[in-house]
Amino acid sequence: MGSLDIVHLKKSYGSVQVLNDINLSIEKGGFLVLVGPSGCGKSTLLNTIAGLEPISGGEIRIAGRDVSELKPADRDIAMVFQSYALYPTMTVAQNIAFGLEMRKVPKPEREAAVKRVAETLQITHLLDRKPSQLSGGQRQRVAMGRALTRNPQVFLFDEPLSNLDAKLRVDMRTEIKRLHERLKTTIVYVTHDQIEAMTLATKIAVLKGGVLQQFGTPGEIYDNPANLFVAEFMGSPSMNLVRAGVDPDGAAVTLARGGEPLRLPVKAGRILAGYCGREIIVGIRPEAITEPRTENGADPSVVVSDFRIDVVEPTGADVYAISELGGRQAIGRCSAGYPIRAGQTARLAIHTDKIVYFDPKTEERIG
């Protein structure tokens, strides 16, 4: 296993720049997830790491070695493709052994490796089948098995779960996570699903339009999104992003709503310098708008207020309360037992220390 560093990477097709000055690095044994909407360049980035696409500038280092000019086979990596890309005329065992065969590994060793991998992935009973005789989940396993046979420096996964149905997707997600924890492999994983990103990653890179928006741990990305795009993209339901006016002294923000405006103090000891008296965008996660709890009673950062509830959406474990805030529908998240009813008012507590602030022009986070 090895580390991966991407330094000032650029990629263009003709005059179209698809990747713009990407800088990323993941330590040995880390799990890097590339996430972003369709067409943002995730697959292209992965393919440049794999060596399937040449780069237009910058450098890719695997285990400290510059591999930018090397052929895919010489980079010591393995890849799981979105379509699985199993060789249709070969059996599962032949599929798994093909990479070793091409590298002239002797037959007894190949057979041992196939056996070991098949046991890890519980596909021993499938070894003599052809890919066309397998279910989606089984194909997925075989594709992973093919990558696992040679102990490469880095594993690359391109949307490996996107062709599975919802239930299987969750199961395989857990399995990939378990596999990573057991084998301590370095993984780069592409997905457009932010939940997959949050659950699997040790580091997340959010991409949009070929530009790296933010690179950090899942916690950093979730709690301190770098800009409005990341704030909206990561998390479900999305972060509430509403307009607010900053007090002249910069120590509180005021949000318009149906009745009395809502005044929320900025985190203690901090002021929104440079924005005093101006309008900004505040971001509040749904779980930061919730039912008041007794243990928060004396906490000055928790603001309790009456809200007029427009819609109530129970999900079983939680109940979402939707109310107008700053001219938009804001969503709060209460535990299922909290009695709220559409059309009535309810007391909700806002945890202001979880609030993030954005410049409305640049859309970047303030501070």
Added chain:
Amino acid sequence: MTDLSLIPREEAVAGSRAPVFARAALYAILILFSVYYLLPLFVMVVNSLKPLSEIQQGNMLALPRDWTLAPWLSAWDQAQIGIQATGLAPYFWNSIKMVVPAVLIATVLGAVNGYVLTKWRFPGHRIVFGLMLFSCFIPFQIVLIPMARVLGLIGLAGTTPGLVLVHVVYGLGFTTLFFRNYYEAFPNELIRAAEMDGAGFWQIFTRILLPSSGPIIVVTVIWQFTNVWNDFLFGASFASPQSQPITVALNNLVNSSTGVREYNVHFAGAILAALPTLLVYVVAGRYFVRGLMAGAVKG
């Protein structure tokens, strides 16, 4: 074949509700056309098994009264071809010696071309493919004289290898077109996966693509075999008397001016000349349909 077999069954269900006379009319038309197409073959077979005297009596459609294989034996190794009484046999082997390498070489080259044009694209690949496609539309007559000159220059004039070369060059446009279209639909991710597995250019071709190419290989072989075997113009233009293919020899057999016209021998000779292509269709015909449909159904 499984999916094709569904179609007649569905039709049968619909047909049972349709008026009976429509069904009858359909069968009548089908039988009429079958007769129309089968009649020439019938005439040829029947008359090739009669003594000449029976044909001269005038009824071409009658079954033989005295069944005989003599016309076949004569056509095979006794009949007068031009000035020599060798029968068609030596020319049959000439055709085999020409058609086998011409089919193999053109098919292999077409497959490699298709592979490169779809999976290893280079700048200008479109133009190269366009030119190869264009070669499919060049009429034979235009190239006759330049081709004769080239064959002369490289010392292959009047030889079987010369004919093989002509047919390979002429077939290449088509074989490339077949394989290119087939490989165009072949998933690129498989090629990339093989690349990551460490397979090289030829290993990807022989281990990944070729094993999946059965249907299109059959199509190409049938196409090329039929065209080369049935060719008359190139054989008549470029072959020496010793290397003439069977089509040219058949013409010489029929046009030999000495003695009476042995129609029964001519019929037997014509069937002999057509037999290999017929055989190829019977053996591989159903793969032909499958191969032609493969590109269309996939996707």
